[in-house]
Amino acid sequence: MDGAMQAGARVYPVPPMPEQHQPKPGYEHDLEPRPMYDAPYYKGSEKLKDKIAIVTGGDSGIGRAVAILFAREGADVVISYLSEDEDAKETMRLVEAEGRRCMLSRGDVSDAVYCTGLAEKAVKTFGGIDILVNNAGFQIHSQTIEALSAEHFDETMKTNLYGLFNMTKAVVPHLNEGSAIVNSGSVVGLNGSPQLLDYAITKGGIHSFTRSLAANLIPRGIRVNAVAPGPVWTPLNPSDREPEDLARFGASVPMKRPAQPEELAPAYVFLASPQTSSYITGEVLPVIGGPA
Template identity: 65%
Template sequence: MRPDDKREAAITNTVQRQQQIQDEVAKADAAAPERNNNAMQAGARDYPVPPFEKTHQNKPGTEASLSPETMYDAPFYKGSGKLAGKVALITGGDSGIGRSVAILMAREGADIAISYLDEDRDAKTTQDAIIKEGQKCLLLRGDVRETDFCNEAVETTVSELGGLDVLVNNAAFQVHTREIEDLSDLHFDETIRTNLHGYFQMARAAIPHMKNGSAIVNTGSTTGISGNWQLLDYSMSKGGIHAFTRALGSNLIDRGIRVNAVAPGPVWSPLNPSDRPAGEVETFGANTPMKRPAQPEELAPAYVFLASSHCSSYITGEILPVIGGY
């Protein structure tokens, strides 16, 4: 057979082979059952799915009046002493992710201090839940934008609870704007001072009291990874938190203090109903691959994992996305 004939024969065989594969896939597609388009439920219990009640809250938002109620107590999560004898300070610990983290860390044996702005009822609910776990809980009312409050919160925690082993920077401010021209200096500064200054100032105050084996866990966001067109300032602040996490993790290696971040996707908490119009809250989280927002108790174990040297002693400077699928 001439070389040209061999080449043509090879081309013909390739075309036939590709058409055979195409036919096989077409038959398989035709026989395949319809995909389940329901929201994914892979946890110990089922979680609420959009559409939600059309609701909006005034800032800073309260968990006590949120509907549906958040699921934060993780009743099937069993503690095993991962944080026994430790002291954790959690900013924004009155509600949402912060509340659930506080409860699970208490279940793992830590005494807890939580800072919050003015949501006294939410903070008391969290405190009661921590005491129910058999641990102490200190409530610290104040604004993480203020250096004096951050210093005072750390000093009070160390004085009343006997030390500080885990810092969870979680307090945040978020309000959307559709156009950059509508993002005022007041709005921008509020976001940056709360989300960046607050994290830095709390860490700076805490680190002198922390020892080898201590941990800092920051709350980042999927917006800090991919951005959000309506959250320019918030996305910027969360990207900054991710960079701060990596830099501080390297900075503290010689002290044996690990620094990591959890980057949540949409989570059902007071943060978003106090940000979005009621109509957008109705479909909150529906666009994730899992077709629903996370509940706080689905995020909290990631914080325990990163805080516990039993689980993550070789992890520092990392960002852990928990975003309901890519």
């Protein structure tokens, strides 16, 4: 096979992608081509019927696709996002179009006070919490370690690790036996990356935290797993890379293309649902476009 692998229900974009750049944090409505998130051929079967889920970074990208499929499986969804109001409102509309309730929460997961307030508001609004998806993340490429500033390093740590810890600590007291936590790791946390030194630390840390927290919460009947995506076409990419680098995004994996968010979301459904993964905890599921 010379071209990119197409094994899904529909054909997905392949490199070269259009050269473009966005300021942080990136906006889905400005990305070309628009990420494919709605999974029109995915049929729900009540795997998450009447569950309450919090999805951080849920305004766009993987988070948006996860929110939609969770709703299609019967869950009400709380969307936490940093500042992307237009994208978040569109995700809310999409969740509600699936016939489920949605609550938006604007704030920074690196702030522990915000996370505690979010968990309390979710419980007050929906009556409880059953699922936490820690998906919010930050990355910027640096060609050398000298170019990696202390400020950049600090923001990566606070968003990816402090945010994970803050949200988990805020939500766990509200979880019950049968609840689930799904974290967003990365292939970078498995294999490393010469231009993502700080991001690799955080994603490797998320994988380790996932395994450790899973063991910690087994006596309480709460499962903890992670998905480790490869390259995925989301607003994170044009806000992180130079336009000429973005054009080649995803071309180096065996499938020779980036994933679309809707190709990742079913893995989160699988790990969140007690119907499909009741005997799975402490695992990191790679979805990376072929063997590394």
